[in-house]
Amino acid sequence: MSDLISVARPYARAAFERAREAKDLDGWAEQLELLAMIVSDPQMHELLSNPRLPRERRSQLVLDVAEGKISDGVANLVRLLGENGRLPALPAVYKAFAELKAESERTVEAEVIAFRKLTQAQEKEISTALAERLGREVDLTFSVDSSLLGGAVIRAGDLVIDGSVRGQLDRLAANLSR
Numbered sequence: 752m753s754d755l756i757s758v759a760r761p762y763a764r765a766a767f768e769r770a771r772e773a774k775d776l777d778g779w780a781e782q783l784e785l786l787a788m789i790v791s792d793p794q795m796h797e798l799l800s801n802p803r804l805p806r807e808r809r810s811q812l813v814l815d816v817a818e819g820k821i822s823d824g825v826a827n828l829v830r831l832l833g834e835n836g837r838l839p840a841l842p843a844v845y846k847a848f849a850e851l852k853a854e855s856e857r858t859v860e861a862e863v864i865a866f867r868k869l870t871q872a873q874e875k876e877i878s879t880a881l882a883e884r885l886g887r888e889v890d891l892t893f894s895v896d897s898s899l900l901g902g903a904v905i906r907a908g909d910l911v912i913d914g915s916v917r918g919q920l921d922r923l924a925a926n927l928s929r
Contacts, residue, residue, distance in 0.1 A: 755839065755840045755842075755843040756843050756846075756847065758837055758840045758843070759840045759843035759844040759846070759847050760847050762828065762831075762832065762837070762840065762844045762847075763843075763844045763845075763846075763847030763848040763850075763851060764847075764851065765828075766779060766783065766825075766828055766844065766848055767779075767848055767851040767852065767855075769824055770824075770848075770852075771855070773824065775822075776852050776855070776856075778822065779822075779824075779825060779848065780845075780848060780849060780852055782817075782820065782821045782822065782825045783825065783841070783844060783845040783848050783849075784845055784849075785817055785820060785821070786813065786817060786821070786825070786829060786841050786845070787841050787842040787844070787845040787846075789813055789816050789817060789841075790813060790838055790839065790841040790842060791842055795812070795813070795816070796839075798812060799812070799813075799838055799839065800839075806833050806834060806836060807830075807833060807834070809833050809838055810829050810830050810832070810833025810834070810838065811833075813829055813833070813838060813841075814826055814829055814830075817829075828844075829841075832844070850908075856888075857886075857887045857888060858887055858888045858889070858890060859885055859887045859888075859889055859890070859907050859908055860889075860890045860891075860892070860907070860908075861881055861889050861890070861891050861892075861905060861906060861907035861908075862891070862892050862893075862894070862905070862906045862907075863877055863891055863892070863893045863894070863903055863904075863905050864893075864894050864895070864896045864899065864903060864904045864905075864906075865893065865894075865895055865896070865899070865902075865903040866895070866896070866897060866899045866900065866901045866902055866903065866915065866916070867895060867897070868893075868895055869893060869903075874891070874893060877891070877903075877905070878891050881905065881907060885907060885910070889907065898917060899915035899916060899917045899918075900915065900916035900917050900920070901915065901916035902914040902915040902916050902917075902918070902919075903915060904918065
């Protein structure tokens with residue numbers, strides 16, 4: 752996966768610059784997300800992995816599935832990825848593009864996984880504290896995982912805050928086994 756990320760970054764940067772010039776970051780993000788889903792489909796993945804299928808035909812297959820839903824600029828990116836044998840990197844291109852977009856908009860997506868459903872007041876408190884800590888607007892999603900035994904885990908980009916009982920027990924076990 753790390754290979755795909757390093758391959759994807761230059762494409763994502765170029766796409767981001769084109770989208771910013773066109774003042775259409777949201778449009779490009781939506782189109783790249785669609786393409787990432789198309790390429791990630793198991794049947795499409797199998798077709799695109801067929802060595803007997805010429806590279807230009809692979810690009811055209813993706814474009815045919817997305818027909819009418821992507822702009823000329825995004826279609827050119829698909830063709831370029833296809834010519835270079837990089838269509839499998841499209842999900843990573845989308846991910847890197849989304850990160851660049853979030854960075855430019857000073858936003859971050861975060862996930863809170865709690866032992867039980869949080870109250871609205873708790874959700875707001877976590878959102879406010881995380882926004883202060885990161886200095887960005889935070890788009891939070893909340894989920895429940897009873898295997899945490901208590902507490903919560905917060906993931907925002909590379910930041911992970913593990914305040915779960917399960918995490919505390921795992922750290923204790925690791926320290927005792929040294």
